[in-house]
Amino acid sequence: MPVITADKLQSNYDVVIVGSGAGGGQTAYTLTMEGVKVLMIEAGRTFDPATEVAMFQLPSQAPLRGEKTPDKQYGFHDCSINSGWEIPGEPYTNANKEPESQFKWWRQRMMGGRTNHWGRISLRNGPYDFKPRTRFGAGFDWPISYDDVAPYYDKVEMLIGVFGTNEGLENSPDSSPGVLHPAPKLRVGELYAQKHGKKVGAHIVSIHRAVLTKPQDAETLPAKLHPGNAKAQGILAEHMRTRAPCFWATDCHRGCSIRANYDSQTVHLRPALATGNLDILPNAMAREVTINKQGKATGITFIDKSTGREGHAKGRVVVLAAGAMESVRLLLNSKSNLFPQGIANSSGKVGKNLTDSVQSSVSAHIPAFEGMPIHNEDGAGGPHAYVPWTLHDQNRKGELGFPGGYHLEFTSGRQMPSLGVVNGIDSRAGSPSVLFGKKLKEEARRFYGCQLGFGAQGTMLPNDGCFTELDPETKDQWGIPVLRFHWKWTDAELNLVKHQQQHIREILEAMGGKVSKPETDPAKAIKQGGTVIHEVGGAIMGADAASSVTNAWSQTWDVKNVFLADGAPFASTADKNPTLTIMALAWRMADHLMDEMKKGNI
């Protein structure tokens, strides 16, 4: 079973998955390795990470030095095609006009989805992150605990390959012994921040990222991941052997043709296809989940983008992994006499409880780095260190004015220069005039790599002002009703950002840094909803059918054979990036799904 066209669809599948990213990829992998016949529907085209990613190209080899344009909204060499916050023919709307109530929705229309261009930061949610209501009296407790997910975090990390260290931190969990790949050495800026950040309570440690730093252990991992399944072990071992460890060059956002970092195709879909149990239908835009008279899902109606024709794929089970908001849209658009408000929506909670990482950033010029001896610090194509959240005592005392916390990611170093490399050089050099000539070249060399900043990613609990619904009028180019967003920050997020801004400033100043921007109003410093591309929720899991959309297995309460495998079931956003948790929950969901199929419950 391979990548197919709509005319090659089989008459029936065990499971139809919508979306080929982290959640869809993990679900397809887990199911097909166990012999389940799966169809995956992807809205974008096929994409070959081995031949289509631009790893070594210089900005001067791209139009406009690779700067962002409306066609390539993350820059020319970023591994994203047919993607963006604005896609022609695929609108969405915002209910309110104020800038602070806008939500921006990134869509990644390509095989592998958003896993093609992320930073590979793979942090586990901690025990507190699953129980915000118990801990902070706000939001909702997830119906699962860290202990439920921990074995799946281990499995996912063994499969995809994650480097990092175990630090024994409160609420930033360790991995089981032997799971993590060795962490790379820290760069000079990371070490310098580690030393001086201590003075202001910043505890800087190795970050966890989905990048191989040694060959994967193809001898022992397959048996750990697929006990008693010789075929799966053989396929996985073979695929692990085709992945090379990081060669310490090029930005992970560009993709990785040597397969050192994780993307869904490289790690999930290649072995899944090798089982012979997976068909992938690209260029197919899912329209709705079809339902029979008994209220069970029967498959997916889609528009074949290559012909414009509508088609239908039949399955015993439907798994939505289209990206949290796209999955919500599918649920809402699946209207019938039985479900006039869309499926899985008897609670009225589909589209409610959207959250995103609460992000702001500050950077500074670090004079100590001026004239640094020239050296190569490309490393693992992204950060090697981060600042985990450690102020749990203050959380307990209720001193902070916000639930949860945030971690800090580095934005620094002697990276490949981009068009803005000399920005701000005149003021940095104390020059009242615009530098040019020999002096400019000297100063550019002296100041290159001296800029260091931190981006903070923080907790967000659901609030009544952040939700989405179908726009009553606007439709996309295929006539499918689009989403309309409502977004509202509360004091919790603004207080969080205020704390982020002050703490980053403290760290930078402890490093002798000169922060150029004045103190910023948190309402202005906070990144717009959606722009961090960590949006989750909209079909949250919960303890009962009245207050949530799915049970603890991401299975919808109302339609037992519909499951969610992206960020949609997240009951809140932790101070950790969501991708690793999406994969762990997808694997756990797929195990449960197979149990239920075996028992004949679905």
Added chain:
Amino acid sequence: MSPTDNLPRMDRRKAMQWMLSATATLAVRDPNAFGADDLIKAKGYGPDPSMVTIYKPGDVWPLTLTEPQRRTARALCDVIIPADDASPSASAVGVPDFIDEWISSPYPAQAGDRRVVLDGLKWIDEEAMRRFQKTFADLKLEQQTAICDDLATGKPKDKKVVSFFKRFRDLTAGGYYTTSEGMKAIGYVGNVPSATFDGPPVEALKHVGLA
């Protein structure tokens, strides 16, 4: 980032007003504003370009500088980034072509720069004629430097040309340091695969008091 982010603080407000009006002018496409040749009708590269292709300016949309404009741009680029013992000049690594590509771009973010650069190049030649009776490219380096010194220190009453110089400097330097020669000149030595990552060398650690 908007093009005005790099402008000197004292001129920022004025510069922004001017940029806004320049953009507005462009938006209504008044052919009398700065000549019909200023209208960009080309298309962009679309949402699914080949990322691995090696592109040169002019490959995706046509370049639009006239030969005299290009000559002036080339001379100005090399006053901003001259050659030295260790590294070549801006024009030797194709920066004028990049600037031409930039101002010929069909995308809205570059539209403001188009007006800034075309007007600025015109001014600089007029200034060269006024002071030294030759076009800028034909002046001696001292003469070119004298004009640039005035621009760099904000002497001309016309603040538009002062902003132009800053913007042209940023584009020239950015265009230069994003080439392999420019990367060498600034001290970027990465983009090379390696079997190991050994962390910072001891000299780098010593430099910041970590060894």
